[in-house]
Amino acid sequence: MSSLRHIGRDLPRPDAPDKATGKALYICDLSLPGMLHGKIKFSEHASARIVHIDTSKAERLPGVRAVLTGENVPEVRFGFMRDNLALKKGRVRQFRDEIAAVAATDPDIAAEAVELIEVEYEPLPAVFCPRQALEEDAPLVHERDASGRPRKSNRLALEVGHATGDLAAARAASRHVVEGEFTTPLIQQSCMGTAGCIARFDARDNLTLWAKTQIPFLAQRDFRGALAAMGLAGRECRVIVPTLGGAFGTGLDTHAYEYIAILLAHRTGRPVKILYDRREEFACLSPRQSSVVHVEQGCDENGKLTFRDVRVLQDNGAYTSWGATYPSVMLLPATSLYQVPVVSFRADIVYTNNTYCQAMRGYGNPELTWAIESNLDELAEVAGIDALDLRRINVNRPGEVTPMGLKVTSCGLEQCLETVGRKLRWSERRGKQRGKRRGVGLASLVHVGGGGRIYRSDGSGVILRFDDYGNVHVSTGAVEMGQGLHAALVVGVAEAVGVRPEQVFINQTDTATCPWDVGTHASRGAYMALSAVMIAAKKAREKIFRFAAGAFAGEVGRNIEKRRKKNPDYRPPDFDLPASLEPEHFDLADGEVFLTAAPDDPALRVGLDRLLRAMHFCRGGDMLTVEAFYDPPTELPDWQKGRGNMSATYAYGAQGAAVEVDTDTGEVTLLGVVAVHDVGRVLNRQTLEGQIYGALAQGIGYALYEEILTERGRILNPGFTDYKIPTVAEMAFPIEVEFVETNDEQGPFGAKGVGEPGLVPTAPAIANAIYDAIGVRIRDLPITPEKILAALATRAERKPR
Template structure:
């Protein structure tokens, strides 16, 4: 089902003016400022050096700022009038006009041996692109590349189709095609475990990727495969234990009322870090060291076009610089992105900024540190170093081969396991998530506090995806026009306990071994909740969101089936 980004700050707001050098200047919350400049310049018929974009640190992007919303409009108005322009969309204007998460139809057939070893999968994926393609083809490419889940499967058939419709167009949204498919592949794994009489943790451990495993597209997985470690950490935290070589599910606390039932569910997931399929992913960083009279580093300025959207990248990049240069964090300055003043660092998307821009900053700082060695005692001075980091130079990716389907799709991956405990009201169908354990392999935790913040935000989005969020159109008319009609979780809807577990299985290419984590925190939440609902009341919710009405209808249908079986003697 389609979803809105539902960013809490003003959904789209921007300023446009002509600066002192005659450049058309846009001030806007964005994810990819240099790409915006390219498009604005093309729209206005101007050289790119006559267009400038400044990006303040404003949280809440979730992919919704990758496509332009109003940048070109304020630029055009300022260019034509020569006067400052401000434009702010209302919430309804934003919901009507902005792209949505792709709705998916997914069909899986899975083969396995009696002891739970996967032997093959047939997978069909169909996505609704809406009226315009935007990033829909690449989103489907990511879906196809991770569609079997983080499991070794020798025989695969995966067909992905993107369909143009008369619905609101779909675009990038947190997870970028890796969010929808875990609902299917993890529900399938849980159904398979039940059919074989196996524990859901145990069947996963039999099949999860290991170092050197071959992925779905025929290429070996990059080093740093941490999925197994996340599952074991989450399972033990939830109370799973090993008895006589088998994993045993924990006993749950009694429900809060006689008409309520408790259940627990597990889900694993993984997603790429950085751009994919041969795209030249790169980031440039310029580092200036200001030395005092004794030649000691007094101040450091890190110029880079990485947009801060609430994920903490500005702090992480400052920490990397401080670590390499051996100076206190408070001496590091990271100015806000301004395309007239900083190098291009690509988009804040694909969970890539720590990995790609972090490496650019790390290597630029190493160059600057080496240059300082010959300047000790030379008095006050400035030393500037620049580095352009390109993933294609250290771990190249390739596009799909149209004949064989083979490719090396991704640079790196982040891995995740979440376990949800729910309480289901059998009289109303209401589902309460009482506890959620989230184990995430981040490679190396440069800033644990921001990782835990990402986990909380990702769980919030995943819970909404599972239980309530739904962008509704009927006969072309939008029914969910604001945040009263389009429901997102409030604090009262969140789990009573969210327990983040940071797992560190380093990627040797990442800065200090770090990977990305921003999108991965959303991926396992929905399938873990669906598995917990089934464990509680015995129904599989194969259509999202699992609203109280749908859950109650499924419970009633199951009760009717049980009565008919009793009546027929089966």
């Protein structure tokens, strides 16, 4: 491949026109002939025995086709630890437990029928605080595990830890040591398109499920398990992914509502759709985990970090999703953000009767980076070292192997920090604006940038099918959820194959037609799919050039013949084709095959479409379809030891914030935010900036506004009225985004994954700026005006003026 034609250009996204015109079809827009509407009856207790369910009134309502409870369906078990049931039987463990479901001809009838279901409960003891849940006499959320063995504690059997070096010795030898406890709340992912699915069985009991998922193939495996439980082992389960109205981690697990739709569809013999409303999305879908992080860090007299000790307590809620594996990603910042010689990490994940949690963008990293980077500013102050200098002294560098065993290929963190410092006018402003109650702060991040192996395969398959018109049809198991995967695929395929971007078409993600992919998470979508594309494109070009070696001379002859017919004075190019053409003589660009020795003469260029037709309209012809599967050269970490090079490369970045705090109202005004990210290589600047802007807004919501409030397990603010995500009015401050291009040797075209990093360091950068402005440290997210006023009042009491 010669110089790059499409990479780095701002081509508009291929999915945008349909979305701008209302033509894109989301799950809420799909319907099938004869389709019924499903509705779920949720628990009204956080912990109770179900004494009796009376569904008779619901069953008699005209239009109702089925009423299911845990008593009249096969037991469908699911979840990361298989501790959840599609419909609960005998016992509820959280407010949103699914205890019955209705299918009816109309959504209103289904809703009315659910209201008619009467449930008698006997309340049982409950536990809502993860610390209390660990006490010996705490009520057990699950008395037995999935295999029926009795459980003794609410602690999950998921051990994630790490120990490098002699912690006690390092602590004792440190000149300065600072510790603190930092907490983060439950967060609603807040996809604008709510959750939903449609389940349909054919007459042979094969299932098709239209699902709002990021993991079509792992989901397919889960649903096949459900089919087996229903006596339908071996039946096909096809998962089709419609346009997604955001995902942000909500699609990393399969959900009870999907299994319920499957059960209802099978019971009624009709397609069944379940679509959550916003209240259900808030109260009945799993939010981001809350966490309590205790961190202690030390440094020597020169500011060199001596150790880091991190303990995490994570509230799992009543059941287990993949979100319980947050600590696997927490290991990254714990062991590998800045150079730390001695590290200790331990995470406890605990069952409670709160709503069970699932993943969200960043996957444990924001929780931990919030603690580490806040605490680092405290350490800098105690040590009397500038906070930016402290980070410079300990910055990660290319070639380093971290305590976790992460092999750092490229690393632009130092440049990111320098740029943030310059853009914030750090030396001019840091610590010098307290009179105006203004401050600046910054924080860094490390995240997986080349996939994240938390499953035995981190692979991604791709199929490129060439049609007779020179177009390339791309099938991949990766999922477009708004992030711009299809935009990346279009430029990547156009570049790697050598066609024009408008010749590239992306097929709908469908397990029946697309190759396996582990899922679109861990910022891996574009990285993995494009890595597979590079391999597939190479195969395609080899086949095309091998065919061209035999067919090119004839096609050129036809070119010349055509021109002569049009223009009798036409003079063929003054170029002798080599007597024997070899594959290595050719190149392909903009959809035309040509000789590298004579790239410019139009008569010596042959359209790819013509070659493709010639390739199969002949005896023994061939259709050009190539496939590739890429699984990066990484390691599945040993979680108990917290070691393993889980990603092919690592993404770095730094963000800075300038704030002003009103000490009368506690209100924080953002004066500006700077985000500088090591992205390896910019594939499409506009889409990339969109990822960072969007993540920043989520990071700002996390820092200042967002929190799901609960009272004894009940969610108190299930809607946008009382749960505030940033609007365009809050986002009215200058945002500067800049990219450091380290051209990673592992990445496709040098790129790294970038989907999540933009929200990882935002909260600590803001908290550090607030401290710089008014000298109070908030350790509990979100940083609300009430917390700031309370902290100011406490300080005033301590230091009477």
